[in-house]
Amino acid sequence: MIAEFISVGTEILLGNIVNTNANYLAVKCAELGISNYYQVSVGDNEERLIQTLKLALSRSDIVILTGGLGPTQDDLTKEVTAKVLQRKLIEDPHTKERITGFFKGRNLKEVTENNWKQALIIEGSTVVDNNNGTAPGLIIQTEEGREKTSGQTPYGNKVVVLLPGPPNELIPMFEKNIAPFLGKLQPGIFYSEMVKICGVGESKAETMIQDLMAGQTNPTIATYAKNGEVHLRVTAAAKNTKEGKLLVKPIVDELKKRFMTMIYTTNEKENLEDVVVSFMARHHIMLTTAESCTGGLIAGRIVNVPGASAVLGEGFITYSNEAKQKYLKVKEQTLKDYGAVSKETAAEMAFGAAAVSGSNASLAVTGIAGPDGGTKEKPVGLVYIACTLNGKLSVKEYKLNGSRQKNRDYTVIYALDLLRNTIMEEYGT
């Protein structure tokens, strides 16, 4: 089956936002074995949206429209879809109730009149609840239930899916409702497993598996670089999940042999902080963070994981030298002799954080994120990360060369990975 994505929104055409929804849908459809031939972005313009939808219906089996479901006048995806499919818009009492509950629960703002527009649905459609916003999703199967609707469907047996534009609304709805629905439509699947790696760059990783990637047909390996990480996706076209797993397994096993402990997970949904938190929980490790240039981002990442309170009781943001001395007991002499951005200061920060808090582990970072503050000896991008576990210390030096934001994002990943490796060395996996 062939899916086409239509991203609706003038903000895309003006360049105000990057269209990440099309990318997300592309990944998901590939996983489901659904082909994608066209992705179209079009503005909130009735005539152009009508033409775009008609063209899509004429050449694709599944049309997924995203955006333009909001409460305002310029949101017209639902109205245009109803028009093209020759169906009526009717009020959905369930959605109306859900919207009322949404506003009540939030207790922040009153329901304004225009929000009721979002309770209108296309006749004969299946409503997909939105747990993170007001606009519901809709699924229309043009042939199914046609007799119950008022109009004709001149495009044959097609599936039209309408989803809200904000990714934090779209993604949960797709995962929970749309993917299972589409999965049933498409016989055969693409089965894929993800191998996530830290501690090696993308081109190095590719070199390490060049022989596996050369002439690959089924399964295939695709590499994705992501701030300090490399993700390898192994994908097989198969009749079913069981066959897919069998096809993918030897490749994943080979990747495990080659990358060994650089692999932090083979679970698609797990990210580095999840792994680190579960490692800590398993070994009863209590961590204290001490952050200078990352200013709280490492702790913030750990606290992303539900239940993080079991492994992180406290953390320090010691941006100034005074704070490093006052809270972490970094010696004045150390700061004088080696500077705030040094292996020695990082080590004292880490030991200090553990001692002050009574934690058995600590993670400390000091560096120059830029754009200012660099010198010839200590350029922008110089970062020291120190980790202590049960009184033992590891310190690493990094020389990064991205923007301020990128340097800090990389530092967070490298710090979490240092902690992961330290735990593995101490306890085995």
Place this chain on the structure above:
Amino acid sequence: MIAEFISVGTEILLGNIVNTNANYLAVKCAELGISNYYQVSVGDNEERLIQTLKLALSRSDIVILTGGLGPTQDDLTKEVTAKVLQRKLIEDPHTKERITGFFKGRNLKEVTENNWKQALIIEGSTVVDNNNGTAPGLIIQTEEGREKTSGQTPYGNKVVVLLPGPPNELIPMFEKNIAPFLGKLQPGIFYSEMVKICGVGESKAETMIQDLMAGQTNPTIATYAKNGEVHLRVTAAAKNTKEGKLLVKPIVDELKKRFMTMIYTTNEKENLEDVVVSFMARHHIMLTTAESCTGGLIAGRIVNVPGASAVLGEGFITYSNEAKQKYLKVKEQTLKDYGAVSKETAAEMAFGAAAVSGSNASLAVTGIAGPDGGTKEKPVGLVYIACTLNGKLSVKEYKLNGSRQKNRDYTVIYALDLLRNTIMEEYGT
């Protein structure tokens, strides 16, 4: 003039890469006053690319194709464009020489045979040198020089631009050659200003300016919701920047009247943390953060701003009750009587953070980010934010209902906005 972008590459349709080129081109065309009605992504497939290009030529004045100019067999953008425009491909000696120089300059092994494919250009086209790769860009004006070419141009007077897909090749070529060329084609510009608001939802904001938005033609107002913020873009089509500013000014002035201090900036490039840091710097405010559920994200956001060290010396992550008592001197009795997530605890955290650090300002957060930890009295999403400035306290209660991640993102924005409002109340703007 209307431009259409065609992004060519199966890697986009498989979701291997996010199509940032379309976003880049959208921003640039908007700046040049060139409208963009459609963005299409299509794979490396001859028939579908032909259909896509023909459709684009039938409805747009300028068609910019990106990607598919590489040396391999599946790169066919140039071949397809030549076919559709009925022109020949001819070898360009200048490009051949440049490619040779490119390989020599990089000390790469000899030029492989397939690289010479990149020295072929479309008859009658203008070659745009690529200083960061081998594939040249091409500009074809279908009417200009038509008599010199072999074929017909059935699409009228159109401009077709071919650019390589890698952003590090495309962007420098666009900036240096394509933008100046397109600028000459398009008389007039789009001038826009941005009004960024905190403290009101999107639909409420729209209700407040419904009369301004109804029947708007030039300038127009567009609203964008962004985690706890609303951005209003006022755009005017004008002969030049001076005229654009004159057209936009009365609308922006009216927005300022209506939203008043909810507006935190009218500078497109400035975000909330930039404003807060510059407010603090102006009034010599030194801030200390005390974060529970946000676990360092507020400090992390402030430290995003270069030069943040002047206004943030230190911060605490006090996830556990013990840490709240130990570092922030929150009373045991307060925790017992009101709980960790309470107005009273938030207030003591804020006062404690200021007292311990000797800062004149503090920002403290305690809440239940979810998904666990909620009760009937204190549900997930309940958050208290406390701010002290010169010994005076403000505390606010919020009831959020997003995911763990979204609740924390909103909390960061609301905390920064509370600090901004507190400073404004104390010092005027």
